[in-house]
Amino acid sequence: MNLPDYASAPMISQIAEMLDDGLIIADNNGMILSVNDAAVRLLGQNLVGKYIVDVVTHDDITRIFAHVAEGRIVQEVVYQPTDMVSTEFALRIKPLDDNMVALLFLDMTLQRNLENVRRDFVANVSHELRSPLTSLSGFIETMINGDVTDDAMKLRFLKIMDEESKRMTRLIDDLLSLSRVEVYEHIIPENEVSLLATINAVRDTLVGKAEARNMQIIVRDNRLDKAKPARILGSYDELTEVFVNLVENAVKYGFEGSHIVIELTEPMPGQLQIDVINQGEGIAKQHLSRITERFYRVDKARSRQIGGTGLGLAIVKHILNRHRGSMDVASVPGESTIFTVTLPLI
Ligand SMILES: Nc1ncnc2c1ncn2[C@@H]1O[C@H](COP(=O)(O)OP(=O)(O)OP(=O)(O)O)[C@@H](O)[C@H]1O
Ligand SMILES: [Mg+2]
Structure with missing residues (x-):
């Protein structure tokens, strides 16, 4: 100096x-x-x-x-x-x-932690992309070598290849979504969005997936004044993404044949609470604080098998931050899980 x-x-x-x-x-x-x-x-x-x-x-x-x-x-x-x-x-x-x-x-703690996060992130992305790619190129090679002569077998291989390429697309879409919401996280969205309409639309989108597992999605408006619109300042697309992720998780990780309940309440004036409740294996206590981390899955193999990349809740968290909202999760292993979202009403 x-x-x-x-x-x-x-x-x-x-x-x-x-x-x-x-x-x-x-x-x-x-x-x-x-x-x-x-x-x-x-x-x-x-x-x-x-x-x-x-x-x-x-x-x-x-x-x-x-x-x-x-x-x-x-x-x-x-x-x-x-x-x-x-x-x-x-x-x-x-x-x-x-x-x-x-x-x-x-x-240097923050800098070192950021470096670790970046390194882990790159390692995770590469790993997640490599496994479907390895599987794809394996099947392509087998077919080029002419080892598959039977038509039924050929179709089975093509279906797996289709699934693997879709998995890669999903991962890339999720990564883009995540980086987009991270960039705009500091800007509060300006549009007025009706949450009840958003949630009903999400239910309609996922009703087929739920039925495939013999499940029902029930929306309950338990606000005192139901005539009042549940409006917040937000982005319709992003809020849809939040509830698609939460309800999709409830479908994926819920018990077959059980019900999913989405409940709206107004715990205090100016605040809207949305609980997404499902019956299922639940999440053990030691995982609760980590499930919004990128790529964090309680049972990696099982989530992968049902098509999860572990980015859903990380995206949800960033979108809620942008909307000045918050999320909590409570779970009784073997019984039920509740994801609670709180958002400021207009
Ligand atoms: N309702 C739930 N019941 C039990 N476990 C859950 C529930 N929701 C999430 N989890 C656990 O949290 C993990 C992270 O969820 P997240 O939505 O981020 O990832 P994913 O569903 O595996 O993949 P993606 O959402 O990217 O397709 C899941 O892998 C699962 O282990
Ligand atoms: Mg998910």
Whole structure:
């Protein structure tokens, strides 16, 4: 940092207070002379007068500090405090004039987490695309080699190939949907949408899928004033996507022959609550907090088999964020699951 000549010591300490990164000034022996607020938040109170080795729990800190103080060189190390769960700092140590040393703690946790998320995401997408692709090219090769002569067999192969290519299309559509809602998440939609009409339309779309599993979809308007329109500011397409995902899940993961109930209530003035309730295997407690993560499926093999990519609830969550709404899930394993959506009414 090249400060102008007129930058006095009090001025520098005022600037240090603006930093989100912890800053410590120590003497050449490692005794702490001054700290900024961020360093106090990070390492605790009463730091002045203590020694660096006693507050920084890094195995090699004594050697590194001496190296900087004696060699007049800058060093940077990765520092993961033992008492702070999965937090990571870049600790930069720099010699100053007048036999002093500065230590700057740059919090890298968020950046590292984002990198992990990105890496996992790319790995997941590649994996999800690779399996249908491998299956497709296997079947194509078999057919090219002329190994399939029987017409019935040929048709069976083509049907599987059709299913696999549809799976890839679904995955790509979901990925595009997800990235679109992420981009526009900060913008509140402006159109007026009637939620009751949206939900009835969703029911009509999915009635066939439900019947195939011998299930019924029942919409119950339990608001006190049913004459009042259940209108919110929203995007019709996105809200449809929310309830298609939730009701489709209820159909997929519900017990065959059971009923799905979509219930509208107004728990407090200005708020609309929509519960999507199904009877089924449910979701064990340890999975509940994770099911809105991309690609998270409780039973990967089973969900894949019934055509799930694990992106549905991630899309739902982002759309609801955009609509300033929220979602909760409660489940009794072996019995039932309730997804509760809350949205602000106009
Ligand atoms: N009503 C439900 N009952 C039981 N489990 C559910 C229910 N809804 C969701 N889940 C679980 O949550 C997981 C994530 O759901 P999500 O909708 O994100 O993915 P998916 O349905 O597997 O795939 P996609 O929606 O992308 O086609 C599911 O794989 C399933 O394990
Ligand atoms: Mg789904």
